[in-house]
Amino acid sequence: MAAAQANAADVVVVGAGFAGLTTARELVAKGRSVIVLEARDRVGGRVLVQPIGDGQVVDVGGQWTGPGQDRILALAKAVGVESFPTYGAESQHVEYRSGELVTYSGPMPDTDPALLTEFVGAIQRLDEMAAEITTESPWTAPHAREWDAQTFQSWMDANLTSDGSKAFMRTVIEAVYAVEPHDLSLLYMLFYARAGGGILNLMGTEGGAQQDRFDGGAQLVALRVAEELGERVRLSAPVRRISQDTNGVRVEGDGFSYQGQRAIVTVPPALAGRIEYRPAMPALRDQLTQRTPMGSVIKVNAVYDEPFWRAEGMSGRAVSDTGPVKFTFDNSPRGGAPGVLVGFIEGGDARRYSSATEAERRQAVLGCFERYFGPRAAKPREYIERDWSAEEYSRGGYGAVFPAGTLVSCGAALREPVDRIHWAGTETATAFIGYMDGAVRSGERAAAEVLALLN
Ligand SMILES: Cc1cc2nc3c(=O)[nH]c(=O)nc-3n(C[C@H](O)[C@H](O)[C@H](O)COP(=O)(O)OP(=O)(O)OC[C@H]3O[C@@H](n4cnc5c(N)ncnc54)[C@H](O)[C@@H]3O)c2cc1C
Known part of the structure; x- marks a missing residue:
């Protein structure tokens, strides 16, 4: 019988x-048997991608990558998925501030030099502070x-x-962390920024974290890896309970039970706490999993016949000081057809708009798009939205955040295995925490950790 059909595996x-x-x-590359639930x-x-006709898709979850995010790029390359630059390096961008619309070019709005x-001075000070932090143990x-x-x-x-600079900094925090500035501790803000190459890198497009996108969407990379793993991956299998003793682990859900020598739990802490x-x-x-909520984000895409x-x-x-959509990008496929605008509702706005009706959200979102790009933006041929807080198996995004006091008191439990149970997931990364790249790195680290013990 193939290992894929077994109900026991090394991991x-x-x-x-x-x-x-x-x-x-x-x-698997090291010859170990694995079951993924x-x-x-x-x-x-x-x-996640969603089809938008003519064989094209649009990313409704994580999508961008950039310099330094070498592990997600290597994984994509290994499974034959290419990346391409985010559109607009040479074009004019829009800033909407205090009720006025202006255009600018380059990395940041420069209409108000003071x-x-x-803002730049503050970022420099924050980067200097962050330089003290080692990303393996920011709590030290x-x-x-x-x-x-x-x-x-x-x-x-x-x-x-x-x-003005407070409002702009708030918008940046919402865009990068998907929470409000009062939702996260200063230490966590610095740790995350340092792990991602600095706040300017995380804000940036050309030369920054929003530089490139994947052809066929980021999910294509995951789909290709899953294809390689074949029947080792069992879908529709929510894990409810993990038991362990000196012999091994038992991982159970509704109507299934698998045994292994070790378990690797790769869900964010808030979801790990529900097992x-x-x-x-x-x-x-357990205290860690009680104290690390997910950020709040609703991602919206509007599809037009052309960009x-x-x-x-x-x-x-x-970039706008007025929501609910405060950031937009051109999200058209590489070939430029159809045209797609993507926008983000984040932090407090996402929590408020989660309980609005879809019609109310659509009206508010398209109102923002129209304000930034004119009347044609109000009439997309398709409107696509995804509220990640409403997803049962994500409960928010982009990732977990640490409120005041949590990193110092509970951070040490983030990666520390509990006997035969090991932890991965972007939240456990030491570079590009919260990003796809951090997720890949965490998976590599957890595999090495377990391999050393299995051997
Ligand atoms: C709207 C949005 C935009 C983003 N934009 C970007 C971006 O542009 N660039 C970037 O790099 N990152 C971005 N991110 C973040 C990025 O998507 C994540 O960091 C990354 O995908 C996390 O991967 P992971 O494997 O750690 O966790 P997840 O992707 O959350 O994987 C955990 C898996 O566990 C499953 N699961 C949960 N509970 C159970 C259970 N009990 N039993 C079994 N399975 C379970 C889930 O269904 C899920 O498949 C974005 C995220 C969101 C939501």
Whole structure:
């Protein structure tokens, strides 16, 4: 009988996002037997594409990659998925601020030099502070306690003087972390930024984290890896309970039970906390899972017959102080047809708009698009939205965030195995935490950790 049909394997992996698929791929490459249990009826987790006609798709989850994100790029290359640059490097972008629309070129709006000077100065100070942090153990940084005791909002209030730069910094935090500045600790903000090559890198398009997209969408990479793994991946198999003793682990759900020597749980901490463990998790690990909520994001795509903004010299990028959509990009396929604008509703706006009707959201979203790109933007041929907080097996995005006090008190439990149970997932990464690249890295690290013990 093929190993794929067995109900026992060396390692049972929970979750078939990038972390779970990578860890399984690495283990299989080293000759180990693996079973991957995925709750959804598809692989990819927080990456997902939706068809938009003529064989084209649009990303409704994670999509961009950029310099330094070498592990996701290597994985994509290994399975034959190419990337291409985000449209608009040479075009004009839109800034909507205090009720006025202006255009600009280059990496950041420069219409208010005083605001820009204060903002860039603040970013430099934050980068200097972040330089103290080692991403393996941010909780040991010299100022860890002081920085973890305050929210990023407190830091902004104490260090930024103008309302304009505070508003712009808030928009940046919403865009990069999908939460409000009061939702995350200063230490976590710095740790995440450092792991991602600095806040300017995370904000940036050309030369930054939004530089490139995958042909066929980011989920294609996951689908190809899953194809390689074949029947080792079991879909529609939500794990409810993991038991362990000195002999091994038992991973169970409704109507199934698998045994292994080790388990690797690759779901974000908040979801890992919903699984029952026997014996129960140690106190610190459980406290961690109680204190690490997911960010809030609704991603919207509007599809047009053509990217009409391009003909007007526009990139499709907007940054705005007025929501619910405060950031947009051109999300058309590589060939430029059809035209697609993507926008994000984040943080508090996402939580508010989660309970609106789809018609209300659509009206508010298209109102923003029209404000940034004119009346044609109000009439897409298709409107696509995905509220990641409403997804049973994600419960938010882009990733988990650490509120004040959590990283110092519970951070040490993030990657620490509990006997035969190991942890992966982008939240456990030490580079590009929260990103697809971090997920891949975490899968590689967890596989190496387990291989050393199996050997
Ligand atoms: C809207 C949005 C936009 C984003 N944009 C970007 C971007 O542009 N670039 C970027 O790099 N990153 C982006 N991200 C983040 C990126 O998608 C994630 O960091 C990455 O995909 C996480 O991978 P993972 O394997 O760690 O976790 P996940 O993808 O969450 O995988 C976990 C898997 O476990 C499954 N699961 C959950 N509970 C159970 C259970 N009990 N039993 C079995 N299976 C379970 C889930 O269904 C899921 O498939 C974005 C995320 C979102 C939501």
